[in-house]
Amino acid sequence: MAKDHAARIRQGYSAYAETDTLASLIKKELQICNLRVYEDLTEFGCWFIPVTDEH
Template identity: 50%
Template sequence: MLIMSRTLIVQEKLDRLIAGYSAYAETDEIIRLMKREITKLDFQVVCEHTENGCWFVPEY
């Protein structure tokens, strides 16, 4: 079984956002960590909550 670091997952998703791509998070913990890091960076994104997770889309 492969175990991935939550901080590494969040960092990879943040890198996608900064590059201009959208990112998707499924778990509540990853969504919470993403929101916290986005706030720290003062990065403007749109959060689209769905039944299964959350889309983060960068604003321009």
């Protein structure tokens, strides 16, 4: 599931993790893929929003 989320982020879409465990796995996958994201941590989960070089 973490790889699926990383693939969506690579395509420019945001991804959401409802649990700390999934968020941790996504973070590891993002590091492996060298993808930059903005993490929006809420009380309900964590959004991973891709960071682009475009302004």
